[in-house]
Every structure is written in structure tokens, then in C-alpha cells.
Amino acid sequence: MSQDKVVWDWEINGKTSFWSHSLPELWSYRHLMAGLVRRYFLLNYQQTVLGPLWILFQPIMTLFTYVLVFNKIVGIPTGSLPPVVFYASGIVLWNFFSESFTGTAATFKDNAQLFSKVYFPRVIVPISVISTHALRLLIQLLLLFLVIGYYSVFSDFSIPFNIWILAFPFTILLIGVFGLALGLFFSVITAKYRDVTNLVTLGVRLFMFITPVIYPLTTVPENLLWLVQLNPLTPLFELFRLSLLGEGFVTPYQLLYSVSITALVFVGATLLFNKQGDKLIDVV
Amino acid sequence: MPEVVIEVEKLYKKYHLGTIGTGSFRQDLQRWWTTSIQKKEDPFFQANGNGSPDAKRRTILALQDVSFEVKHGEAIGIIGSNGSGKSTLLKIISRIVRPTQGVVRGRGKVSSLLEVGTGFHPELTGRENIYISGYILGMSKPEIKAKFDEIVAFAGVDDFIDTPVKRYSSGMYVRLAFAVAAHLEPDILIVDEVLAVGDADFQKKCLGKMREVSQSDGRTILFVSHSMQAIKNLCDKALWLDKGKMQSFGGVSGVVNKYLTTVQQSKLKQSWSTPEVAPGNDWVRIQSVELIPHHNNPDEPLDIRVPLTVKFSFWNRHDNVFLSAGLHLFTPAGECIFDVPSPSTICDKGIVEGECFIPGNFLNDGPYYISMVIVKDTSVPLFNFEECLTFELDDYRENIQWYGKWWGAVRPKLPFHLKQAAPVLA
Numbered sequence: 001m002s003q004d005k006v007v008w009d010w011e012i013n014g015k016t017s018f019w020s021h022s023l024p025e026l027w028s029y030r031h032l033m034a035g036l037v038r039r040y041f042l043l044n045y046q047q048t049v050l051g052p053l054w055i056l057f058q059p060i061m062t063l064f065t066y067v068l069v070f071n072k073i074v075g076i077p078t079g080s081l082p083p084v085v086f087y088a089s090g091i092v093l094w095n096f097f098s099e100s101f102t103g104t105a106a107t108f109k110d111n112a113q114l115f116s117k118v119y120f121p122r123v124i125v126p127i128s129v130i131s132t133h134a135l136r137l138l139i140q141l142l143l144l145f146l147v148i149g150y151y152s153v154f155s156d157f158s159i160p161f162n163i164w165i166l167a168f169p170f171t172i173l174l175i176g177v178f179g180l181a182l183g184l185f186f187s188v189i190t191a192k193y194r195d196v197t198n199l200v201t202l203g204v205r206l207f208m209f210i211t212p213v214i215y216p217l218t219t220v221p222e223n224l225l226w227l228v229q230l231n232p233l234t235p236l237f238e239l240f241r242l243s244l245l246g247e248g249f250v251t252p253y254q255l256l257y258s259v260s261i262t263a264l265v266f267v268g269a270t271l272l273f274n275k276q277g278d279k280l281i282d283v284v
Numbered sequence: 285m286p287e288v289v290i291e292v293e294k295l296y297k298k299y300h301l302g303t304i305g306t307g308s309f310r311q312d313l314q315r316w317w318t319t320s321i322q323k324k325e326d327p328f329f330q331a332n333g334n335g336s337p338d339a340k341r342r343t344i345l346a347l348q349d350v351s352f353e354v355k356h357g358e359a360i361g362i363i364g365s366n367g368s369g370k371s372t373l374l375k376i377i378s379r380i381v382r383p384t385q386g387v388v389r390g391r392g393k394v395s396s397l398l399e400v401g402t403g404f405h406p407e408l409t410g411r412e413n414i415y416i417s418g419y420i421l422g423m424s425k426p427e428i429k430a431k432f433d434e435i436v437a438f439a440g441v442d443d444f445i446d447t448p449v450k451r452y453s454s455g456m457y458v459r460l461a462f463a464v465a466a467h468l469e470p471d472i473l474i475v476d477e478v479l480a481v482g483d484a485d486f487q488k489k490c491l492g493k494m495r496e497v498s499q500s501d502g503r504t505i506l507f508v509s510h511s512m513q514a515i516k517n518l519c520d521k522a523l524w525l526d527k528g529k530m531q532s533f534g535g536v537s538g539v540v541n542k543y544l545t546t547v548q549q550s551k552l553k554q555s556w557s558t559p560e561v562a563p564g565n566d567w568v569r570i571q572s573v574e575l576i577p578h579h580n581n582p583d584e585p586l587d588i589r590v591p592l593t594v595k596f597s598f599w600n601r602h603d604n605v606f607l608s609a610g611l612h613l614f615t616p617a618g619e620c621i622f623d624v625p626s627p628s629t630i631c632d633k634g635i636v637e638g639e640c641f642i643p644g645n646f647l648n649d650g651p652y653y654i655s656m657v658i659v660k661d662t663s664v665p666l667f668n669f670e671e672c673l674t675f676e677l678d679d680y681r682e683n684i685q686w687y688g689k690w691w692g693a694v695r696p697k698l699p700f701h702l703k704q705a706a707p708v709l710a
Contacts, residue, residue, distance in 0.1 A: 008291075008389040014382055032419035039405065039416050046407050046448075117398045118420055119379040278382050282299065 016278050018271045029124050036128035037135065055139050062091050070214050079216050079247050082157050086245075088147045090213040093240055096137040096172070097179045097233065098204050103129040104183025105200050108191035108280055115281055122277045123270075126187065130180045137172070148244070160246030168243040171236050174262055178232065181266035184273040191280045212237045217249045229254065232261040287391075289472060289504050290354040290377065295386035297347040297372050297528075346372040347383070348528045354472075359498040359505040361519035361536060363512070363543055369528040370508045374398060374474050377506065392471025392504075395422050399476070401461035406450035410441055410460055413449055417464045431467045438489075439463035459486060466493045472504045473497060487687055494518060512540050513679050514687045544585035544678055551674045552577075559599045567666040568658050569599040571635060575654070575673045578644075587678040588695060591644040594673065596656060597637040607631045607666075609638050610657040615650065621693050628662050645697035648690055649679040 045051040063084065070076045071083040078086040104126040108115065111125055151157040190197045211233045212220075220228050228234050235254040242248030346369045354360055362370045375381045377388055378396035403420035404413050414435055418428040428435075436442055439460040441452070449457055475494065495518055498505045509515050515522060515536065522539035524531040531546075532539045555572035556562035562569040573596040577586055586592075594611055608628035613621040626638055654673040658666045679690065 007391075009391040010379075010389070010394075012376060012379055012383065012388040014385055016382060028424075029419075031425045035416045035419040039408065039412070042412060043405065043407055114403060114420070116375075116380060117402045118396060119394075120420065120422070278379075281381050 016275050018275050026121055026124070026127075029120055032120060033124050033128045033131065036125065037132045040128070040132045041135075052139075055136050056143050059088070059091050059095060059140055059143060062095075063088050066091065066214060076215050077219055079218065081216075081241075081245055081247055082151050082155060085147055085151050085157065086216070086241075087214065088144050089241055089244060090237065092137065092140045092144050093172075093175065093237060094208060094211065094213045095140065096133055097175050098208070099136070100130050100133045100176060100179030101183045101186075102200060102204055103133060104180055105186035105190060106197075107183070107187040109187075109197065112281075123184075123273060126180060126184055126273075129183075130176060133179075134176060144244075162246065164239075164243040164246070166243070167239050171240040171243065174258065175233065175236050175240075177266055178236075178262045181262065181269040183269075185265065185269035188272050188276045188280065192276075192283055207231075207233075210234075216241075216247070232258040234258075286356040286358075288353045289356050289392055290388065290390040290506075292353070292373075292377070293351050293387045293389075295347050295350040295373070295376065295388065296345060296384045297369070297376060297381070298384040299344050299346055346528050347376070347525075350386070350525070350528075350530050352523060352530070352533050354504055354506070356504060357498070357502045358521060359507060359519040361515035361522040361540075362506065362508045362525065363510075363515060363522055363540065364525035364531075365547065367527075368525040370525055371398070371476055372528075373525065374476050374506060374508060378474050390472065393422070394472045394474065395465075395468045395470035396474035397421075397465045397468075397476065398474070400458055400465070402465075404449060404457075404461055407448055409448055410436075410445040410452070413460070414464055417461065421465060421468055422470070423468060427469075435460075435463045435467050438466060438493075455486070462486070462490055466490070466497075469501075470503070472506070474506045476508045477510065488685060491518065491685065491687065511687050512544065513681055516540055517685070517687075541583065541585055545583060551672075554672060559601075562599070563669060564598065564667050567601060567605075567660070569601070570656075570667075570669055570672070571597040571599055573597075573656065573669070573672045575675055585678050586675060587680040588647060588649050589644045589680055590677075592642040592675075593639055594642065594654060595637075595639040596672075597635055598658065600631045600633060600636050603632045605631055606661050607636065608659045608662055610659060611640050612655045612657070613642075613647075614653050614655065615693075616653070619693065621647070621652070625659075625662075628659075646694060647677055648692055648695040649677050651676040 041052070045054065048054065050057060066087040067083050070087070071078070107122070107125050107129070115122065148157075148159060152159050186196065186200055190200060208214075210228050210231050212228065217225075217228065217234060217238050235250045235258045238248035238250040239255065240248070242250060350369075350373065362373065364370050372381070374396065375398070376383050377390075378394060378398065380396070380398075401417070403417040405416070408416065414432065415425075415428055419425075436445055439456070439462075441456050441460050444452060444456065449460065452460070473494075491514060494505065494507070497503050498518065505518075507515070507519060519536045521534060522536045522543075523533045524539050524543045532542055553572070553574040554570075555574070556570065559569040559571075562571060564570050573594070576593045576595060578591045578593065579586070596609070600607065606628055607630075609626045611622075611624050611626075615621065624640060626640070652675055653671045656669040656672050658669075660666050
């Protein structure tokens with residue numbers, strides 16, 4: 001062949017790389033991502049009476065139950081915070097994490113049919129799932145603000161505006177990234193070894209109990225503290241409450257631990273997802 | 285000289301057979317250890333098929349050593365029987381699955397249409413589905429907006445555009461789904477057997493659109509179909525895959541003819557050297573039976589235009605019998621197309637011969653078998669020779685742009701006239 005051998009636009013071979021997509025390529029699929037988010041909302045509230053109000057209805061019902069069971073019946077102390085405010089903040093944040101995680105973990109399982117018929121960067125799906133849940137979180141945060149507002153007006157609870165408020169978006173971002181990273185990791189694992197699917201649903205339910213969702217970290221007995229503190233979500237939940245409600249227990253070391261674990265899992269999961277994603281179509 | 289836009293080089297694709305269960309995780313670990321840590325060949329992959337018996341039994345090579353080039357603006361038809369690797373090849377070129385070995389290189393944007401209605405959701409309205417399916421197939425929002433009206437018009441669903449597609453008739457659904465795909469503007473379009481769905485009218489529309497895309501817009505098309513007629517009509521070149529191997533690649537008519545002559549599982553001749561081994565009874569024994577096609581080139585496939593002669597001979601074992609023969613032509617479903625008796629004649633011991641001529645342009649396309657009966661005194665069957673010949677006739681249509689199955693038990697070319705009797709005076 002001649003020297004001016006043609007330059008190819010693309011090449012497909014058996015090797016999958018760890019960095020399979022460039023950012024400009026992903027950007028060119030932004031319409032698809034927005035479309036998938038839109039589809040999610042349309043599908044969930046098509047033919048329902050309450051429609052998008054379900055986004056609020058679910059946490060409100062959970063809140064009632066939690067306050068009734070954990071506060072009134074079991075009597076878990078919530079520090080100086082009103083129980084409703086305490087549980088509302090925990091529920092909203094935990095929902096965001098657990099739904100992001102289980103949603104992205106089902107990427108290959110739920111989209112096998114689509115993935116086997118058309119190509120687009122697979123990572124678009126988990127990104128759109130996490131975006132969907134971020135939008136839902138925004139709406140649920142409004143509910144949380146309403147609850148906080150109500151209690152600061154009608155009770156002696158006062159909103160503590162302090163420097164920690166700056167950490168508020170940071171905690172949400174980190175929890176989102178952690179949920180996405182775990183989800184990416186498990187989406188690959190569940191596609192290949194199906195029994196892990198059951199483990200994911202069970203695991204996320206149990207995981208909640210070693211996260212300070214229904215109890216503040218300060219009430220954890222000394223001998224079990226290590227278990228709760230091993231969980232990288234613990235400092236983030238505490239920081240979330242500290243920034244918004246002014247009460248939470250977190251040290252810089254714990255925070256550093258959370259950030260490093262999140263970064264580590266995120267990088268590892270992204271690499272695994274890219275490397276394995278294209279091969280999985282043969283298996284799912 | 286048009287530039288090469290796709291280059292496929294030594295492509296292999298291996299699939300594991302059986303279920304993934306016990307041992308697969310161990311195999312994964314072992315593979316990872318040998319390929320990634322020791323930098324050796326995949327222990328479970330053997331390109332030459334000399335693998336260990338165990339590995340061989342549990343894997344299948346869907347593609348083996350497939351290499352070809354596609355030039356800009358070419359339409360390539362991919363043919364082969366079921367399971368020959370056609371769809372696997374398209375999926376690899378579409379980036380859906382990875383090859384086990386080998387490379388595909390290309391230039392330009394690729395869109396693949398491997399099913400009708402990719403990304404469609406029954407709960408969403410036609411409008412929403414056009415957008416989401418368009419995005420999934422690789423269109424941008426402004427692109428879809430610009431073509432939205434055109435898509436709706438092509439599908440003919442104007443009144444239903446804001447109705448969930450689950451309430452569409454299946455025809456409307458398919459039309460809308462294809463309409464979205466038809467308005468893609470990739471450099472390379474990959475299409476898998478979309479003509480299998482939809483009615484004749486719709487098929488015609490699809491084919492027309494595809495021809496428009498390939499001829500006037502100069503796009504490159506890879507097209508899988510079981511309709512040789514559609515392939516011949518649309519494509520310049522054809523690629524024939526058989527059990528994952530390339531049998532032939534080149535000009536469309538040559539490859540299609542070669543494919544058809546090989547695939548036709550015909551029993552065109554049977555003969556026996558002595559009466560002792562021949563089928564029959566005390567009255568008659570068959571010596572030979574043969575179907576002779578009268579076409580110019582023996583390499584060409586049998587199609588509906590070819591006249592046929594059925595020639596047979598048998599041993600008659602009694603003197604002075606009043607004999608006749610009958611030929612029955614059946615479809616595989618057992619429907620008798622015709623039952624033709626021969627004239628009767630007085631025969632003595634020895635060989636009796638006969639032949640019957642079936643004109644061309646008479647039978648419809650499809651597989652057939654012939655049974656023969658030998659009759660005494662025009663009423664007593666002596667011997668029934670069932671399914672003595674089998675053959676298949678291919679379709680042939682000249683200047684007809686319709687690719688559905690032709691109706692009718694027979695397809696005779698009868699004298700038929702059509703003319704304008706009187707022009708309308710405007």
C-alpha cells in the first residue's frame with residue numbers, strides 16, 4: 001500500500017481500554033442523556049393521579065413512620081434537634097444515595113435489550129440515572145427546607161447559619177459520586193454474576209443501619225463506634241446535618257477518609273466499567 | 285477511485301456455549317492471570333480450532349478470519365443461512381460487541397438499524413418516542429427538530445402523534461419506528477433484516493428509501509437480508525458467510541448465484557444399476573429418475589424461468605401389460621400442485637422410458653418434490669415412488685419493485701395486455 005495510508009476515524013478491536021471515551025464524545029451525547037432523564041420522569045408519572053407529587057409523597061410517608069417508630073416507640077434520642085427535622089434530613093439524603101446506587105447498579109440488567117441493538121457510550125445511562133436522582137433530591141430538599149422553616153418559626157429551633165453551610169453542596173456531591181461509583185462497580189458485577197443482584201438490594205437496606213440516618217453518631221455505643229465510623233458515608237451524613245442544622249460530629253481525619261475512599265472507589269469503578277462494559281454485552 | 289471507508293481485518297468472534305455457572309469465575313481468573321499477568325495468549329481461545337477438547341466443546345466461533353473492504357458509496361449485501369454470523373458481523377461493526385481477535389477500522393459516522401423501534405417505549409407518545417429513539421440512534425436535538433414533520437409525514441401518524449404508542453396499531457408502530465431510522469444521516473448505515481416486518485406497501489417504502497440513501501446521497505450501506513431479490517436490487521456487492529467463514533465476496537449477482545446453487549438441497553437424480561437393488565416390486569423396478577433443467581449456464585441457480593424435464597426409466601417385469609405413469613408435484617406442505625398422467629401403452633419385459641416437460645415461467649418460487657406412480661390398465665397402481673425428486677425454484681422478478689412472497693400455487697406467464705384506451709381530455 002502507498003505511504004499516504006488513510007487515517008481512520010475509529011477502530012474496533014478486541015482490546016478494551018480503561019479510558020474508552022473522551023469528554024467531547026460524551027458531550028456529543030448530552031441530548032441523549034437529557035432525553036433519558038426526561039423519559040424517566042415521564043414514565044414514572046404517566047397515568048398517575050398525583051404525578052410528580054409522588055416524589056414528595058414517598059419521603060413524607062417514610063418520615064411519619066420513622067418518627068413514629070424510632071422516636072415515639074423506640075425512643076432514639078436526636079440530640080437537640082426536633083425529631084422531624086432530624087429524620088427528614090436523614091431520609092432525604094439516604095434516599096438520594098440508595099436510589100442512585102441501586103439505579104446505576106442495574107445499568108446492564110435493565111438495558112440489556114437496548115445495549116444489544118445500538119451503540120452509544122454505556123456510561124451515559126448511569127450518568128442519566130444519577131442526574132435523575134439529583135433532580136429528585138433537589139425537589140425533596142425543598143421539602144426539607146419547608147420542614148426546617150416550619151420548625152424555626154413555630155418552635156424554639158433556630159437555623160444556625162455558620163461557616164459550615166459552605167460544606168452543604170460538597171456533601172451532596174460526594175454522596176452522589178460515592179453512589180455512582182458503587183453503582184458502576186456493581187453494575188459490572190451483577191451483569192456477570194447475577195446472584196449479586198440480591199446482595200445489592202439486601203446490602204443497601206442493611207447498610208442504612210450502619211449509617212447515621214436514624215440516629216446521631218453521638219448515641220452510638222463506644223464498642224460499636226468503629227463499625228459505624230468504618231462506613232465512609234458516616235462523616236458525610238454528619239457533615240450534612242452540621243452544615244444545615246448545626247449539629248453533627250465530624251473530624252477532618254474522618255472527612256479525609258471519606259474523600260479518599262470515594263475517590264478510590266470512583267476511579268476504580270470507572271476504570272472497571274470502561275474496561276468491562278463492552279464485553280458484557282456477550283454475557284447479559 | 286473511491287476511498288475505503290471500512291476495513292475489516294482477520295475478524296474472529298468466539299462465543300461461550302452453555303450457561304455461566306460453576307467454574308466460570310475460576311475460568312475468568314485463570315484467563316486474567318495468563319493474559320494480563322503472564323502476557324500469554326488467552327488459554328480459552330484457539331483461532332485454528334485445535335483447542336483442547338474441553339474448550340472446543342464449550343465455545344463456538346461465530347466469525348472466523350473475516351476480512352474485506354468497503355469503499356465509499358458502496359452498498360454491500362450480507363447473505364448466508366441462519367447462524368452464519370451475519371448479525372454478529374454487523375454488531376461488531378456497529379461497536380455493540382467486541383471481536384475476539386481482529387480489527388475493524390473505519391471513517392465517518394456509523395448508524396446501525398438492527399431492529400425496528402430501538403429505544404421505543406410503549407408508554408410514551410409518538411412525539412416523545414421520536415425524540416428518544418432519535419437520540420439513541422445518534423441524532424442531535426436540532427436535527428430531529430428539523431426533520432420532525434418529515435418523519436411524521438413519512439410514518440403517516442399525524443393524528444396520533446400525542447398518543448402513547450402502546451395504543452398504535454402494529455403497522456403504525458413499525459412505520460413510525462422506521463421513519464425515525466430512515467431520517468438518520470450517517471456516513472455508513474448498517475441495516476439488519478428490517479424488511480422482515482411490515483406489509484408489502486411498507487417494505488416497498490423502506491427499500492425505496494434505502495435505495496435513495498445509497499444512490500442519490502452516496503452513503504455506504506451494509507445490508508443483511510434473506511431476500512436475494514432485495515439484495516440484488518439494492519446492493520453492488522455481496523458477502524457470503526457460511527458458519528462464520530467468508531465463502532465469497534464480490535459482485536452481487538455472482539455471489540448470490542453461487543450461494544443459491546449451494547444452498548439448494550436438491551435431489552435432482554437417482555439411478556440404480558440392477559433391478560435387484562432398485563426400489564419397486566414384482567411388477568416394476570425403477571432404474572432412474574432425473575430432473576433436467578434447461579438453462580444456459582449450469583452454475584446458475586434454478587429459478588422460476590427455467591424449463592424442466594423429468595426423465596425416468598424402469599424395468600418392466602411382465603409381458604403384455606398396459607402401462608402408464610403419473611407425475612405428482614407437491615409443495616413441502618403436501619399440497620399437490622398437479623397430477624399429470626402419461627399416455628398408456630402396451631409394454632413387454634424390459635426397460636420402459638418416459639419424460640415429461642414442465643415449462644418455465646409456470647411454477648411459483650419455492651421448494652417442491654415430485655412423486656411418481658406407475659399404473660396398469662389406467663386404474664391399478666403398481667408402484668408408488670414417493671419423493672423421488674426434490675428441487676427448489678428461486679424467485680425472479682424483472683422490473684418489479686416488490687419483495688413480498690408472490691401469491692399463488694402456480695405463477696404462469698399468461699398473455700396479458702394493458703394499454704391506455706383513451707387519454708383524458710383536460
